[in-house]
Amino acid sequence: MNAPLPVNHQVNDATSLPPGSSAGKFFEVRFESIGGLGAHAAGHVLATAAVLRMGMNGAHFSSYGSEKKGSVVRSFVRLGADNQPIRVSAPVETPDVIIVFHGVLLRNPATSRGLRSDGTFIYNAPAGVIPEELKALPRSARVIRVDALGIALKEKSRPNAVLLGTICGTFPWLDAATVLATLSEEFAGKNPAAVATNEQAFRRGASEFEIIESIGEVDGDLPIARSDPEWGYETQPIGAVLPEPGNSAWNDMSASRTGLMPVLEGAKCIHCGVCDLVCPDFCLVWGDGADTSKFERELMGVDYRYCKGCLRCVESCPTGALAQEIETPGLADRLRVPLFPEMIK
Ligand code: SF4
Ligand code: SF4
Incomplete structure (x- = not known):
């Protein structure tokens, strides 16, 4: 109805x-x-x-x-x-x-x-x-x-x-x-x-x-967002110099996900690496196997910072170890395995 x-x-x-x-x-x-x-x-x-x-x-x-x-x-x-x-x-x-x-x-x-x-x-x-x-x-x-x-x-x-x-x-x-x-x-x-x-x-x-109810804590209107340019004609660096080169490691692709995310169930994973072959964004994190006679490298999880939720990994996983789940607030932060732990302050 x-x-x-x-x-x-x-x-x-x-x-x-x-x-x-x-x-x-x-x-x-x-x-x-x-x-x-x-x-x-x-x-x-x-x-x-x-x-x-x-x-x-x-x-x-x-x-x-x-x-x-x-x-x-x-x-x-x-x-x-x-x-x-x-x-x-x-x-x-x-x-x-x-x-x-x-x-x-x-x-x-x-x-x-x-x-x-x-x-x-x-x-x-x-x-x-x-x-x-x-x-x-x-x-x-x-x-x-x-x-x-x-x-x-x-x-x-x-x-x-x-x-x-x-x-x-x-x-x-x-x-x-x-x-x-x-x-x-x-x-x-x-x-x-x-x-x-x-x-x-x-x-x-x-x-x-x-x-x-009763959630906001600020009195009055919020300030307007206006960004002044960092450099002007007097302060800009010499031409062709990149003083702050970009680095894709700092990219955050979380906003690209539109409600669904892959979640790993470790017990089902056979560490075959098929998910890594299809992932376009270098999101899957590998570590040393607990028993190296069995697996030299094991899939540890997903770095959701780089995951855009395309779910190719889920579609390709032969064992169902990666499954799609609805993304609820905070879930990606809780399950994230960082690819570059040294970047986390
Ligand atoms: S494709 Fe599935 S079984 Fe293979 S490594 Fe990825 S999650 Fe594990
Ligand atoms: S959903 Fe897409 S981007 Fe995210 S880990 Fe799987 S293949 Fe990579």
């Missing part, structure tokens, strides 16, 4: 404008995500629904890193009443809403920067342990958790459909039926089979969220 959609209100009359509109301010949303989870598409659907179907003014754009799956993506939506033209095209620095698509992004302080003290912070995580990082949010902000990945996996959808449902469920003036219709229309042309699954994911996102 379909979950009910939240009750909605008209938004294009003077009494029910988006929060802040009457004070000449826009309603601003920042999606914090990584490539492949659909943040850009979510922002596009929200802005399209607001502008073409709800009579509002709106703007949407995204910023990408290398545009590679797994890199940081930020998507910005700015909405205003129909009498409020939008002439700003800068990124959203002081959002009313931040929507976090992946738990690993909570580790980055830039994710929550600029959140208003009366803002809303929606993050994707299963129920259970509440991340410590949420203490850095404003005391008076509304904090909402939804298991977007778990729902998406179950409904064969993507987290963006779930999180669109959650923002509609938490802001009643956003017409959930209209946003859902826009989402369905978007997919009807590209992937008709995804319409029903996305709809169910959206409905569950609109109703299956949890408000986390």
Whole structure:
């Protein structure tokens, strides 16, 4: 049975404008995500629904890193009443809403920067342990958790459909039926089979969220993230010099995983090395065998810092020693076997 959609209100009359509109301010949303989870598409659907179907003014754009799956993506939506033209095209620095698509992004302080003290912070995580990082949010902000990945996996959808449902469920003036219709229309042309699954994911996102009480410890708005360039024309090094060469050992690929990870059950492992042959990212850690007459080298585990969750190792393992598991907060940190222990301070 379909979950009910939240009750909605008209938004294009003077009494029910988006929060802040009457004070000449826009309603601003920042999606914090990584490539492949659909943040850009979510922002596009929200802005399209607001502008073409709800009579509002709106703007949407995204910023990408290398545009590679797994890199940081930020998507910005700015909405205003129909009498409020939008002439700003800068990124959203002081959002009313931040929507976090992946738990690993909570580790980055830039994710929550600029959140208003009366803002809303929606993050994707299963129920259970509440991340410590949420203490850095404003005391008076509304904090909402939804298991977007778990729902998406179950409904064969993507987290963006779930999180669109959650923002509609938490802001009643956003017409959930209209946003859902826009989402369905978007997919009807590209992937008709995804319409029903996305709809169910959206409905569950609109109703299956949890408000986390009394977690933020900061008074007032959070500061804006602005990075000043380290070097200017007076201080830059001589041309062609790389004073800080990159080193892939410091790379952290954790954000590339989208909910599933390989887990080793040592007792089943025959140390054949097939997993190592197929792993594209040098994640499997080998050590001296306990009984060298049997195995000279043994598989000790996975360094999840480099694992992007492609699961080729799981598919190739002949004994089932590597199995796929849903990644819950902290699981990778607990099971990680470091490839370069000397790098851990
Ligand atoms: S493929 Fe499976 S059995 Fe072989 S080393 Fe890897 S985990 Fe062990
Ligand atoms: S999931 Fe992919 S990246 Fe991670 S250890 Fe297995 S093969 Fe390597």
